Amino acid sequence: MMRIAAVGDIHLGTDSGGTFAPVVRGLAGRADVLLLAGDLTQHGLPAEAEVVAAEVAGAPVPVIAVLGNHDYHSNAEREITAILVAAGVTVLEGTGTVVDIDGARLGIAGVKGFGGGFAGASGTDFGEPLMKAFVRHTKEVATRLRYALAALDCDTRVALTHYAPIPDTLIGERAEIYPFLGSYHLAEAVDAGGAALALHGHAHAGSERGSTAGGVPVRNVARPVIGKPCALYAVDSGAAGERTRMATPSSAPSVDLAAPTAP
Amino acid sequence: MEDAPRGLRESLKRVAVTLKEADIPFALGGSYACWARGGPEPVHDVDFMLREEDVPRAVEVLAAAGLRPVDPPEDWLTKVFDGEVLVDLIHHPVGRAVTPQMLQRSSEMSVDSVRMPVMDATDWFEMTLLALEERYCDLARVLPMIRAMREQVDWDQVRRSTAASPFAEAALLVAERLNLIPPVDAAPVAARPGEIAASGGAVVSSGAAQRGGTKGGKGGGKAAADKHGGKAEGSNTGGANTGGANAEGANAEGANAEGANVEGSNAEGRAQEGIGLRIGKETGSPVPGEKWDVAGPSVLAGQPDVAGQPDVAGQSVLAGQPDVAGQPGLAGELDLAEADEYLAGELRERLAEDPRVAELGLEVVVAGGCILVEGEVATDVRRRAVVDVVAEAAPGRLVRNEVTIIGRVPVADETAKVETIS
Known part of the structure; x- marks a missing residue:
């Protein structure tokens, strides 16, 4: 069994020092890894990232994170990433990492993700340049998640995003804003990439549990949703991945990759 | 069934005395709080309001006193049985935490010969109206309670705090049209510059004066608003605000000693929670002063x-x-x-x-x-x-x-x- 602690949307500000460190320390002996599902800072300021770094520095388990929309707000996501990496955090964006847990290999692939909506009620790559850029960005990050998952050499795969891959874990949010909360392209990637579990945040008023069309369990670990400092999941090594593993991902992207919209 | 209320009252008193002896802060809530304040006597309900952190200790002392705790699936209350009588210990009514301020606003009353804190009437209606929903919006139950308690309630405060609920709005409209409660302020705090805060203050304070005339001045939020009106006069502008301060002063003087105490503590409680704040126009920021802490x-x-x-x-x-x-x-x-x-x-x-x-x-x-x-x-x-x-x-x-x-x-x-x- 691999024990995963996860939380998103901790929104630490410069006034939040000391609030999260006890949670991290308390994971010793209770979890094998801590996953942070984005929105680590409140305004995306490097000074706030320093607070996050100080809170997780010296964590008793590997800390793996994706950034969230708040972490991009001040156009300092690279600096924030560097600050977190310097504190020992593995920050994923279209990339993956493998953690060895008593000989079992837990692979985590992560992207921030983006909005766009869910099957039957989603934005399309049509019309104004801004609208096309919006939808293409979603498709692009979803594709990167899929490949990052597939590239993991491990026994069990976990997908980590900030935005939601399915609408089930948004229940509680107003339906009108679902397209800003996630995209079904992320769920496609989760299924195609053979993940055993998908974790996300972002939707504070959503629900904790759901699953993709392919049967992969999805958990919304946004701090207000889980109602505790972090959620704990035990994942069977190996077995779960096989069930959802449909085929080796094809070598060519199934969607057109647009030119990157951000540097 | 005739015995039911008497049995309920015995259980109510047993729980209240046990909590008092254990020094656990609480207030009588639910329909018995309404009864204590003059409403119809309930036939199946005993509710106490407690802070969430006090609930485990309350359950402990009640169990020691011979009551039987049960752990319900709901996450906003817990229950104890006293024989056949079910007593609810509520810590999150209508999704809001019971706060120390709320308990402080309650007033010590004699309930069937036992003195105990009874939930503030304004708080009580905020919760009762917010509990109305699509499957539970029987105004026939609510209107007699409004009739029974209307002069103890700060209705403007209730309107403000229940503004998000269409069911509460409907209940208040019916009550207003039946002349059970005063109408909405004719000049709501609107967008006209300068005199707005002042005229709003005047309306509020005149309402307070009316309440002072009918009863010992219970309205909690109103007291806070009035007090703010007084503060605003000090640092802002507007003679009408002075009226607010005067009205409050007269109100406090007019009330008997106990009423004045209650009102004072109410004002304190509201201010601590920082609700019902009036915004000064000139600076575009809250008027400084005690109430603006x-x-x-x-x-x-x-x-x-x-x-x-x-x-x-x-x-x-x-x-x-x-x-x-x-x-x-x-x-x-x-x-x-x-x-x-x-x-x-x-x-x-x-x-x-x-x-x-x-x-x-x-x-x-x-x-x-x-x-x-x-x-x-x-x-x-x-x-x-x-x-x-x-x-x-x-x-x-x-x-x-x-x-x-x-x-x-x-x-x-x-x-x-x-x-x-x-």
């Missing part, structure tokens, strides 16, 4: 923060980013003449964009000239900044800040459940 410092604390991020704003300006509009100082007042729902939408965006709050999930309701903000933020500074941001965008409006702070448990819960994914 909540909003005042955060204005001061919030501004340097903003000033401390010139690089953010600077970049945005250079890049021509539209989010500049969200930066304080660059963001002007909103058009307060536009429809309430547009104003609510604009305020919601302001709260998301303003760096002092930057919370995307807050709900804003604009009704009757008042602005209600609900939701959760991570820190108290951000919670208090909500009022500042709204005040700058919509000066002169009454703001009710129902935003709560996301529970921060400092240490990982050792008993936290682990979900097995298979």
Whole structure:
């Protein structure tokens, strides 16, 4: 069994020092890894990232994170990433990492993700340049998640995003804003990439549990949703991945990759 | 069934005495609080309000006194049986935590010959009306309670705090049309500059004077608003506010000693919770003073923060980013003449964009000239900044800040459940 602690949307500000460190320390002996599902800072300021770094520095388990929309707000996501990496955090964006847990290999692939909506009620790559850029960005990050998952050499795969891959874990949010909360392209990637579990945040008023069309369990670990400092999941090594593993991902992207919209 | 109420009362008294002896703060709530205040006697309900952290100890002492605890699936209350009688120990009525302030606002009353704290009538109606929903909106039950308790209630406060509920609005409309309760202030705190806060204060204070005439002046929030009216007079403008202060003074004097005490503690409680704040027009920020302890410092604390991020704003300006509009100082007042729902939408965006709050999930309701903000933020500074941001965008409006702070448990819960994914 691999024990995963996860939380998103901790929104630490410069006034939040000391609030999260006890949670991290308390994971010793209770979890094998801590996953942070984005929105680590409140305004995306490097000074706030320093607070996050100080809170997780010296964590008793590997800390793996994706950034969230708040972490991009001040156009300092690279600096924030560097600050977190310097504190020992593995920050994923279209990339993956493998953690060895008593000989079992837990692979985590992560992207921030983006909005766009869910099957039957989603934005399309049509019309104004801004609208096309919006939808293409979603498709692009979803594709990167899929490949990052597939590239993991491990026994069990976990997908980590900030935005939601399915609408089930948004229940509680107003339906009108679902397209800003996630995209079904992320769920496609989760299924195609053979993940055993998908974790996300972002939707504070959503629900904790759901699953993709392919049967992969999805958990919304946004701090207000889980109602505790972090959620704990035990994942069977190996077995779960096989069930959802449909085929080796094809070598060519199934969607057109647009030119990157951000540097 | 004739015996049922007597059995209920015995259980009620047993629980109250046990909690009092254990020094656990509580207040009688539910329909027995209504009964204690003159309403119809219930036949199946005994409810006590407690803070969540006191519930385990309350259950312990009640179990020691021979009652039988049961752990219901609901997460907002727990239950104990006294023989056949079910007693609810409620810590989150209508989703809101029972606060020490709420318990302080309750008044010591004799209930069937036992003295105990009984929930404040204004708080009681806020909860009762907010509990109305699509499957449970029988006004035939509510109207007799309004009749029984109407002079003990600050109805403007109830209107403000229930503004988000269409069922509460309907109940209050019916009660108003039946002349059970005073009509809405004819001149709601509106968007006319200058005299607005002043005229609003005058309306509020005259209402308080009426209440003072009918009864010992219970209205909790009203007391706070009046007191603020007095404060505003000191540092702001407007003779009508002086009237507010006078009216309150007269009110307190007119009440008997006990009533005055109750009112004093009510004012204190409301002010501590920082609700029902009136925003000064001139500065676009809350008027400083004792009653502004909540909003005042955060204005001061919030501004340097903003000033401390010139690089953010600077970049945005250079890049021509539209989010500049969200930066304080660059963001002007909103058009307060536009429809309430547009104003609510604009305020919601302001709260998301303003760096002092930057919370995307807050709900804003604009009704009757008042602005209600609900939701959760991570820190108290951000919670208090909500009022500042709204005040700058919509000066002169009454703001009710129902935003709560996301529970921060400092240490990982050792008993936290682990979900097995298979």
